[in-house]
Amino acid sequence: MRKKVEAQGSIQAGAAGDISLLMPSPCSKECPLGTNVKAYVSLVAAGRFTEALAQVRLTNPFPGICGRVCPHPCEAACLRSEVEEPVAIAGLKRFLADYELRQGIMPRLAGPSAAKASGVGRRVAVVGAGPAGLACASDLAAQGHAVKVFEALPVAGGMLAVGIPAYRLPKDILRIEIEAIEAQGVEIALNTQVGRDTTLSALASEYDAVFLAAGAQALRRLGIPGEQGLEQGLIRWADLLRQASLSPAEAFGALQGRTLVVIGGGNTAVDAARAALRAGAGKVTILYRRSRDEMPAFPEEVTAAEEEGVELSFLCSPVRLTAERGRLTGVECVRMKLGKKDGSGRPRPVRIAGSEFLMPCDGIIPAVGQELDPSLLQGRNEVYLAEGQLIQADPQTLATAQAGVFAGGDAVAGPASVVEAIAAGHRAAASIHRFLTGTPPETASPPPEELTIELPTAARRARVRQAKLPASRRRNTFEEIEQVFTPAQAVAEAERCLRCGPCWECATCVGLCDKEQLLLVAEGEAPRLLRVTPEVHGAVSSGDGAPASWQGEAYKGRTFTASVEERLCRGCGLCEELCAYHAVRVTYRGEGIFCAAVDAEACRGCGCCVSVCPTGAMEQGYFTASRLAAQIGSGIRGAAAGIVVFSCHWNPALQAPSTAPAELVRVMCTGRIGPGQLLKAFEQGAKGVAILSCSQQDCHYGFGHGQAEANLQRLADIMELLGLERERLAMIRSSAPGQALAELSGRIRMLESRGGKR
Ligand code: FAD
Numbered sequence: 001m002r003k004k005v006e007a008q009g010s011i012q013a014g015a016a017g018d019i020s021l022l023m024p025s026p027c028s029k030e031c032p033l034g035t036n037v038k039a040y041v042s043l044v045a046a047g048r049f050t051e052a053l054a055q056v057r058l059t060n061p062f063p064g065i066c067g068r069v070c071p072h073p074c075e076a077a078c079l080r081s082e083v084e085e086p087v088a089i090a091g092l093k094r095f096l097a098d099y100e101l102r103q104g105i106m107p108r109l110a111g112p113s114a115a116k117a118s119g120v121g122r123r124v125a126v127v128g129a130g131p132a133g134l135a136c137a138s139d140l141a142a143q144g145h146a147v148k149v150f151e152a153l154p155v156a157g158g159m160l161a162v163g164i165p166a167y168r169l170p171k172d173i174l175r176i177e178i179e180a181i182e183a184q185g186v187e188i189a190l191n192t193q194v195g196r197d198t199t200l201s202a203l204a205s206e207y208d209a210v211f212l213a214a215g216a217q218a219l220r221r222l223g224i225p226g227e228q229g230l231e232q233g234l235i236r237w238a239d240l241l242r243q244a245s246l247s248p249a250e251a252f253g254a255l256q257g258r259t260l261v262v263i264g265g266g267n268t269a270v271d272a273a274r275a276a277l278r279a280g281a282g283k284v285t286i287l288y289r290r291s292r293d294e295m296p297a298f299p300e301e302v303t304a305a306e307e308e309g310v311e312l313s314f315l316c317s318p319v320r321l322t323a324e325r326g327r328l329t330g331v332e333c334v335r336m337k338l339g340k341k342d343g344s345g346r347p348r349p350v351r352i353a354g355s356e357f358l359m360p361c362d363g364i365i366p367a368v369g370q371e372l373d374p375s376l377l378q379g380r381n382e383v384y385l386a387e388g389q390l391i392q393a394d395p396q397t398l399a400t401a402q403a404g405v406f407a408g409g410d411a412v413a414g415p416a417s418v419v420e421a422i423a424a425g426h427r428a429a430a431s432i433h434r435f436l437t438g439t440p441p442e443t444a445s446p447p448p449e450e451l452t453i454e455l456p457t458a459a460r461r462a463r464v465r466q467a468k469l470p471a472s473r474r475r476n477t478f479e480e481i482e483q484v485f486t487p488a489q490a491v492a493e494a495e496r497c498l499r500c501g502p503c504w505e506c507a508t509c510v511g512l513c514d515k516e517q518l519l520l521v522a523e524g525e526a527p528r529l530l531r532v533t534p535e536v537h538g539a540v541s542s543g544d545g546a547p548a549s550w551q552g553e554a555y556k557g558r559t560f561t562a563s564v565e566e567r568l569c570r571g572c573g574l575c576e577e578l579c580a581y582h583a584v585r586v587t588y589r590g591e592g593i594f595c596a597a598v599d600a601e602a603c604r605g606c607g608c609c610v611s612v613c614p615t616g617a618m619e620q621g622y623f624t625a626s627r628l629a630a631q632i633g634s635g636i637r638g639a640a641a642g643i644v645v646f647s648c649h650w651n652p653a654l655q656a657p658s659t660a661p662a663e664l665v666r667v668m669c670t671g672r673i674g675p676g677q678l679l680k681a682f683e684q685g686a687k688g689v690a691i692l693s694c695s696q697q698d699c700h701y702g703f704g705h706g707q708a709e710a711n712l713q714r715l716a717d718i719m720e721l722l723g724l725e726r727e728r729l730a731m732i733r734s735s736a737p738g739q740a741l742a743e744l745s746g747r748i749r750m751l752e753s754r755g756g757k758r
Pocket of ligand 1: 128129133150151160165192193214216217268269375376408409410417419421
């Protein structure tokens with residue numbers, strides 16, 4: 001399966017031992033936070049849950065919340081859906097957060113390091129303790145700033161606390177994840193409304209910067225006849241959901257037996273309808289003016305609402321409320337049809353004349369949009385407000401027209417999602433930190449390239465489903481509906497990930513093989529491999545020499561990175577095509593000349609590129625062609641049967657037995673030995689050549705074993721062309737090669753007795 005996606009660059013290992021990803025898989029690319037999804041899913045598959053959660057928290061301080069309510073655009077992009085269904089990425093994130101809590105561990109977020117805390121600490125005010133405000137506060141605290149959050153409500157969390165009901169987001173999960181932010185040193189002042197208890201100008205003069213993250217909770221009116229002057233029957237979704245969140249016991253029975261109509265098609269409408277059922281309503285109908293496909297609410301929530309008994313009425317719109325003595329008696333509606341697309345990209349609903357009908361009800365819940373409550377701006381609307389009652393801010397920096405005041409989240413974007421609010425909080429924190437420290441803005445990253453991802457052909461494997469409370473029980477409880485994966489289920493689900501792209505990004509390599517790239521060579525001794533810092537590696541490979549402390553010792557440091565003799569290079573690109581580390585690039589040098597160049601930082605020193613170079617321009621450090629020729633020569637002299645065996649350095653299991661009729665020549669990877677090198681062994685007097693190679697799973701470089709096989713096959717073809725006996729070659733994939741070598745030796749004896757041609 002081949003798939004084209006837009007992607008950037010390659011994977012880089014940072015000096016601090018971290019791995020920084022420049023080639024995101026489709027799931028990460030769709031995540032507003034850029035979370036390295038493939039990395040944490042891979043770690044779950046390996047049962048490394050703590051590391052997986054740490055990976056999530058690099059970009060998201062709310063894994064328990066997002067694992068439950070995120071609309072998971074990552075899953076929409078998941079290429080597993082081309083096999084059967086996307087990986088349950090959000091469910092895995094939730095599993096990680098819950099697993100930690102079940103171990104009795106409270107979440108911890110990075111506090112300011114001593115270095116960061118000293119010198120930067122400035123004072124920042126954040127207005128609104130929703131996900132945007134809290135994410136921003138968390139980042140700024142980690143940078144060493146003193147942050148105070150001003151929140152109008154008696155509880156922190158914004159719409160997570162008083163909007164999204166507990167059956168989707170239990171409030172103790174929210175509390176615990178907010179406490180982790182407070183533990184970073186963030187102060188939250190509850191019951192403090194900016195515009196009433198303090199003012200924006202007071203904050204702007206008292207603090208070094210202000211972030212406005214007040215959300216969009218002011219309710220929009222329906223704007224139809226009968227709405228004004230209605231004394232009974234108008235129910236505010238915000239009041240209903242706030243009561244359901246803050247005092248669910250009081251919510252039960254509050255709407256006993258009522259017949260309700262909810263107007264709108266977003267999450268707010270769906271949650272209001274579901275909460276109304278739990279509050280005892282006898283019948284709840286959602287009216288939406290477009291069709292089901294255009295509903296902005298998450299499809300799984302719409303389905304859940306239906307399962308619980310909410311009725312849905314599509315393609316109809318309210319035109320008038322009917323009432324008797326101030327009491328609502330019904331909604332007059334008109335049928336709609338879908339017309340041409342409007343500015344939102346959705347088909348415009350068009351009235352069908354004469355299709356009016358009455359829907360009797362005694363309560364109506366308008367949920368047709370939200371906007372900012374501008375009272376916090378103290379009438380300075382011309383400075384702050386854009387069209388549509390939202391705050392105007394620079395889309396990149398989130399700076400408003402007033403210096404030092406930034407804004408983000410729903411207050412700027414309009415009603416959106418938790419993950420987008422968190423992303424805005426991160427962006428604001430980065431801008432505020434730059435503003436406070438006078439750091440210049442980051443340079444824009446290069447535009448994405450198109451990359452073809454080779455996906456493994458995967459067997460169909462059903463998505464593991466989270467258990468749910470039965471619909472019959474849900475109407476009477478605000479208890480959480482979706483249950484968490486068990487560890488075994490989580491691992492099974494994570495194993496479905498196709499790990500799009502060449503690397504699993506599990507970071508296992510960091511600190512293991514990375515930079516173990518320097519050979520310590522002493523006179524008369526076998527070289528020893530050293531793990532060194534990138535700086536030492538860079539100094540040795542650039543010829544600046546080893547650290548001063550090594551001077552005068554009886555050994556030398558040598559890198560085995562590849563290099564190009566530009567004079568010989570014809571720019572054919574075979575080396576670039578082969579290198580799985582993207583360490584070799586062919587570039588145009590002008591005047592019709594193309595030439596390869598090796599990035600010493602990215603090169604892992606396998607030497608496979610040398611084996612495909614047709615002109616001998618490519619060479620490997622230390623394991624040079626002349627060194628190998630010398631080794632082969634002495635090997636042939638030492639081996640009774642004249643067999644030269646090449647073997648991989650990394651696999652110590654690949655040992656020739658002491659009784660073997662052969663001499664072992666160790667290289668970093670057997671893929672390094674090209675047909676020319678193998679033929680040279682015969683020229684130097686070898687009677688047979690064998691490659692003692694790893695299997696695919698064991699190969700240190702992942703692709704060297706295949707290259708070794710291809711090289712040997714190419715030599716066999718050449719020998720056949722030259723009329724030489726290919727029986728003198730052997731590929732041995734065994735950690736106990738005694739018998740295979742004895743067989744090769746036997747074959748050679750036979751050929752020699754017949755006067756073989758070699
Ligand atoms: P908010 O969460 O609205 O927080 C703003 C905070 O600012 C509030 O606490 C408010 O009290 C405070 N504030 C306002 N004015 C002032 C003032 N003058 N002084 C001090 N404080 C002030 N998103 C999802 O991703 N998944 C879902 O399943 C989902 N379901 C939803 C269900 C409902 C019913 C609703 C209403 C929204 C839902 N959303 C969902 C959307 C999501 O909750 C919001 O997009 C997100 O919370 C916005 O974050 P925010 O920080 O910008 O604003």
